[in-house]
Amino acid sequence: MILVEALETLKMLNVPFLALFDLHLKEKTINHPDLFGLKDFSPSELMANDYELVGDPSDFHLYEKTYTARYNHRVLHIVFKRYFCSDRDKGSGISIAPGVRLTSLLRRYTRSQGINPTTPLSLEFYFSEDKKEGALILDDSNVIRFNQLDNRGSYMAATLESDHDGVKITTHSVRTTMDHFTFESMREALRKRDVSTALHRLAEYYFKHLTPSNPT
Template sequence: MNAIKDVASSGALSKEFMISTTFYELFDSFMGGARDLHPQKMGVDSFSRSELVGNSYELVGDASDFHFYEKAYDVPYHNRKVIIVFKYYFNGEVSLGAGLSVGDGVRLTALLKKLLMAVSRQNLDDLQLSFFFSDDRREGAVIFDDRLVVRFDQWGARNAYMVSTFECDFVESELFGAIAKNAVKDSLESVSQSVMKVEVEAADKPSAYLRLVKILQKYFW
């Protein structure tokens, strides 16, 4: 399912705003954790509630409880643009960190190849990729270095996996410290490298899953 459709009912997509920060620059920032993103990259001076409201962010949830502010942006991606919905989370008045939903058009394999080009061989060898999937292998998540969760899904039988969200744990919060990873572990099955290597030979697995495993075997394993 298109992640952008999930938030359309909230009104966040009534208007998209363009920023110069590219999709891959956002990915690099999220690799550092939920608080590593500088506000200026999203066109705001800070991630305070007053600043977000003043820049057309919309409140989702109860401001006295767990909630977030969101806004849709067009961001450069190669020679075109994609829509993201950027979200900043709070628990009451306590700032937690950021996440985002991604519109159609960003393949998981393209993201992995970009990561391959951006890091040194030594850093790549140290990179931890933990994969989780639904039983039918049509949706899943990858956790990068136990920090960043990237969720993905397959919209059609012949389609590749498309990135749907970036999510980070809120490590400074005792209550929500592992919220992103726990949500993945509670809803999806951990699938090891050895299992994926065996399953790539299975004819009953989705084409997106088979292509992903082949990319991992070629470049990462």
């Protein structure tokens, strides 16, 4: 969860959130410790810079710290996480405070990749049974988890994670715990009147900006 801390006590990153998002998608993790004022991502360096250890260091664990980052014309809270399995670095993840719409990140993704309406997109949507939580798999490796915070709002991005070193742990978790939302499922959501506002808005965006090139 995003830690509740006084804004002035948190380190403001020099790089804006959307630049971190671009880096994470491109590199499938973040390989630039200097962005966080670190020499490297070693456990000793993380602990020396007030990262919190979560889990057993002899097994799967992570180090996390809350930062602020610029997002458009405001300040966004994020939690940067570095994962380890014993002493093996397993890459990074980012938890995102409420306020970043899923469709905004989709728009950023398509623009940063130079994708146009005729370019096939590698997108897979997955949802919980009640459609209040979901995950978007990009390029078969990056995952944006999102949720619906209120009945009238849009889906908000919650976390950004990726598979690491070609091991499909993150995407496998999504595919085995959530229901795949196909092209036909999205079309049905657009037609129905009893779906949530968030799902209807996502379906509208999908058909306006992400099709017909990606009927999967």
